[in-house]
Each structure stands twice: as structure tokens, then as C-alpha cells.
Amino acid sequence: MTRSLQGNAESAVLVGTPAVPGVVAAPTIRPVPRVRIPAESESIPKSDRASQSAALRLASATVAERLRDRAEAASGAAAEVLSANAAMAADPGWLATAENHLAEGRSAIAAAVAATEQFATTFTGLGGLMAERVTDLRDVCDRIVAELAGRPEPGIPTPARPSILLADDLAPADTAGLDPNLIVGLAMSLGGPTGHTAIIARQLGIPCAVAVAGLDEIPSGTDILLDGGAGRVLVRPTPETVTEAVGGYRELAERAAGWTGPGATADGHRVEVLANVQDGTGAHAAHAASAEGVGLFRTELCFLDRESEPTIAEQAAVYGAVLDAFPADKVVIRTLDAGSDKPLRFAPHDDEPNPALGVRGIRITEQDSGILDRQLDAIVAAAQGRGYTPWVMAPMISTVAEAKSFATRVRARGLIPGVMIEVPAAALLAEAILEHVDFVSIGTNDLAQYTMAADRMSPRLAALTDPWQPAVLRLVAATAAAGQRLGKPVGVCGEAAADPLLACALAGFGITSVSAAASAVRAVGARLASVTMADCRRAATAVLDTTDPRSARRAASEILG
Ligand code: PEP
Ligand code: MG
Numbered sequence: 001m002t003r004s005l006q007g008n009a010e011s012a013v014l015v016g017t018p019a020v021p022g023v024v025a026a027p028t029i030r031p032v033p034r035v036r037i038p039a040e041s042e043s044i045p046k047s048d049r050a051s052q053s054a055a056l057r058l059a060s061a062t063v064a065e066r067l068r069d070r071a072e073a074a075s076g077a078a079a080e081v082l083s084a085n086a087a088m089a090a091d092p093g094w095l096a097t098a099e100n101h102l103a104e105g106r107s108a109i110a111a112a113v114a115a116t117e118q119f120a121t122t123f124t125g126l127g128g129l130m131a132e133r134v135t136d137l138r139d140v141c142d143r144i145v146a147e148l149a150g151r152p153e154p155g156i157p158t159p160a161r162p163s164i165l166l167a168d169d170l171a172p173a174d175t176a177g178l179d180p181n182l183i184v185g186l187a188m189s190l191g192g193p194t195g196h197t198a199i200i201a202r203q204l205g206i207p208c209a210v211a212v213a214g215l216d217e218i219p220s221g222t223d224i225l226l227d228g229g230a231g232r233v234l235v236r237p238t239p240e241t242v243t244e245a246v247g248g249y250r251e252l253a254e255r256a257a258g259w260t261g262p263g264a265t266a267d268g269h270r271v272e273v274l275a276n277v278q279d280g281t282g283a284h285a286a287h288a289a290s291a292e293g294v295g296l297f298r299t300e301l302c303f304l305d306r307e308s309e310p311t312i313a314e315q316a317a318v319y320g321a322v323l324d325a326f327p328a329d330k331v332v333i334r335t336l337d338a339g340s341d342k343p344l345r346f347a348p349h350d351d352e353p354n355p356a357l358g359v360r361g362i363r364i365t366e367q368d369s370g371i372l373d374r375q376l377d378a379i380v381a382a383a384q385g386r387g388y389t390p391w392v393m394a395p396m397i398s399t400v401a402e403a404k405s406f407a408t409r410v411r412a413r414g415l416i417p418g419v420m421i422e423v424p425a426a427a428l429l430a431e432a433i434l435e436h437v438d439f440v441s442i443g444t445n446d447l448a449q450y451t452m453a454a455d456r457m458s459p460r461l462a463a464l465t466d467p468w469q470p471a472v473l474r475l476v477a478a479t480a481a482a483g484q485r486l487g488k489p490v491g492v493c494g495e496a497a498a499d500p501l502l503a504c505a506l507a508g509f510g511i512t513s514v515s516a517a518a519s520a521v522r523a524v525g526a527r528l529a530s531v532t533m534a535d536c537r538r539a540a541t542a543v544l545d546t547t548d549p550r551s552a553r554r555a556a557s558e559i560l561g
Pocket of ligand 2: 443446
């Protein structure tokens, strides 16, 4: 549970969007600003080019090695981001481009910047996930430039005592390298609850609020109280407020640490608490975190780097690794959600002006149904010999016909068919869709994006894509009601399910399972175990009566504590 920070007249309260729950009090620090080194206008004499080239290669290798070392010390998503950035720092294509600039008479620093900008233009043109990598690219370049200039590496300083980091936004490499013992909280002016930084902070267990207005006004070294679960920052709190808020949260965290499932309310109503995973390692971590199974296996994330479609055997090995983590439990495998921000090179995708509204998820089947058929065959192969029937669901369903056609393909292979409800049209027709499938799972990240007409990747629109938006919650409630009428399971697997308070309201709507990042599983399970179903239902009714996210949160916490 998060305690409200509001109502403390002696202190300013800054409001943002919750990203990672946790209540911490500490002085603030800020990242060391990146020093922009002006590129020389003079051409470098030919005699210096060899030494400039050697310096560039040495700097690139040094930065790559440093990032690789950090990757080795990290795990999961953080390790992946750091390894990808290490590879970028020593990328032969990038070095060859920089060499071309050196040959034109540029210095090593100017060549590094020019090569990076050339790559950034290409990545931006490609759009989607590649465009997102421009932040990483420029971050890596800044590190190489600092190395060439003999300056300290830009980014987060190592504080002498535990501190809360305030920033506009963070490069993923900076977030991934954070030491949770020293950076005990994160508050950002930009960023979204489903962005890179929030996902890594969640994995590291660092309380985090994003899109917080007014952070610029807080000088470094100011004592603040951060409530990541409420998305609030209290400036210069009194010692009494700190003791009460931090102590109260610690009590709840201790209760959560002792939660081992299965998911149920205090009066015994079952609500499955599942995990979102992207590979076997993550699935084992989720099992260790007391998840009862997998509610969302994002299969497309396994193949983002593949040039060609993985074979059925290759896919089966990847899927089997996740099934092995939960040999006797529910595992929901989502078929490839390619397109938009997750383009797969082997899946057909055209240049589209609005990729989030374009050919993604199940829509790819229209152009090439072979990819789906082969993936379903791979799931069957993975399940063979494991004595288990996986649940399989399709992303981005917007019509009943799509759901029906998907279910036919899945049933023909003896698997259990379901679909995601991520498009308002699907939520409105949930009952008709449920006639054809055995279950649905609500993706609140996309459902919020499409309901609110607000890009989920835009840090400036984070308040609109807040899962507590009452319009989104009404669609969730309508879908849950459709499931109850037909007696079929309706889960939630978007980030909404990772918010312990919201999970209780979802249970009140009639949601039968919640699926969240492994790090959120215990907090959600413990919160559900602390409330009765009657209170969950009262909270559900109360939030549906509100007209904005803040009132919805307040209405739920007034009832659920
Ligand atoms: C969602 O949209 O809420 C969801 C779970 O899918 P993804 O975040 O992978 O798009
Ligand atoms: Mg989605």
C-alpha cells in the first residue's frame, strides 16, 4: 500500500505518475551534465590521422569493456541493455563510418559525433524500436567522446550516501548501471510508466515516479520523500512524516515478502497472481517470486535481433524453457506481437505513417499466415513430452472474426485459445469475442493508448495513458462483466496489474487473474490477501464513478486503506 503524501501543509507536494512502488526519504542528487565538446573547424593534418584513429579505437574499446563489465555484474533486462550498448560502442559499422570521417580530416571526437549522427538519422528513419535506440546510441557516443577528451564518464555520480536521483530522463545504460543501495529512489520529469527506465527500475527494485512536474525547482541535496506507488514527491518533509510514511511502507513490504500465494482475497476469493516473462530465465525468477504461473509470455521479445524467422525447433526450445519453469501451472503464451514499437525483421512490415495503428500483432497474419502457423506448431512441439497444454493468445484483436479465426487455428492443434483485449472495439464486443475463445487477457498498456488516443511511448502523455483513467477502467469492467456472464476467465496483463491497489479494484470488477513483472508479484499478492472481496467490489464501483485518475486512486484507497 502507498500512503498519500498530500495534506502536509509544511511541505510542497509534486505530483507525477507512479512507476515503481516504494516509499523512501533521502537527499537528492542529479546526473553530471554531459559536456558537449565543440567539434574543431580546422582539418586535422594527414600526419595526425593514424594517431587519431588509434585513439578512437582505444576509446571505443575502453567504453565497450566498461559497459560489458557492468553487464556482467547486472542481470535480466539491465544486463541486456548494457550488453547491447557495449556492442554498439565497438560496432564495426560505426567504427568504419567514423574512419571515413577521419579520412576527410576530422578529429577523432568530431568523427565519433558525425558517425553517430549519421546512424541516428538512419535509426530514426526506420522508426519503432530502432528509433528508440537513438538515445542509447547518443549515450554511447557521449561516453566515447568523454574518454577521448580525458573527461570523467558522463552520467550518474556515485553519491557518498543513499540518495534519490532527480533527472529529466535517463539513458537506459545509466538506469541499468544504478546501484540500488546508493540510488534508493528515482524521480523523473519525463518518462512513462511503461518506458525503458521504469522497467529497469522495477527490476532493480528502485522506487520510481515519472512525469513529475516541478522537479527542476528542487536543488541538489534537498531532503525529499518519494512515494513511487503514488507518483508523489514531498519536498522537505518533517521527520514525523518520514517516520510514518517509510515505517508504514516497510510494514507492508515485510508482509509482501512473506507472501507465497496462491492469490486470494482475505476472505478466500481466488484471484490468480501470475507473471509477465520474456524468456526461461525470467520465468524461473517469477517462479522464485511466488508467481502461480505465466500470464503473459511476450514471445516477440525473444527474436528482436533475428534477421530470419527462427525455425520451429529453435522456437520450441525457447518456449520449452518457459514451460519448464512452471511444469504444472498455467502458462499463457502470446503469439508474436510484431510491428509498431517491436518490428521483427522477418515479419512483413511496410513503411507506415502510424505504425501503432498499422499492421501489428494478429494483423500480420492477413499478409502472411505462415508465421502464425509455424509458431503454433512450435508451441505444440514445446508442449510435447511435457504433459501440459499451454494457453495461447493473440495480440491486437479488434474484431470477432479475427478472434474466431485464431481460435480455430489454435483448437486444431489441441491448444487452449484466448485473445488479448487491447483495442476499445474488442472490449466493447468482449462477450461476442468470448463466445469463440476460452479466455481473454486485457492489455491495459495498449488499451489505454488506444482509448485515450495517446502514444504510450510519449513521456509527455504519461498522464493520459495512466491505467487509472476512468474511461479505460470502464472498458476493463465491461470486459470482466462479459467474462462473468459466460463463466470464462478474464485476466489483466498490462502494467495496471502491477499496481497493488488497482489489482484489488480489478478483482472487484470480476477479473480472475492479474499478471505483472516478477518484482511486483508479492506486493500484489499480499495486497489482495489483505482485503475482502466485498471491499474490492465497493472500490470497483467507486472508481467507476470518478472522472479522473487522481480521484479514482483516492476513491479506491479510501475504501481499501
Ligand atoms: C499491453 O498492451 O498492456 C500488453 C500487456 O502488451 P504489450 O505491453 O506487450 O504491448
Ligand atoms: Mg499490448
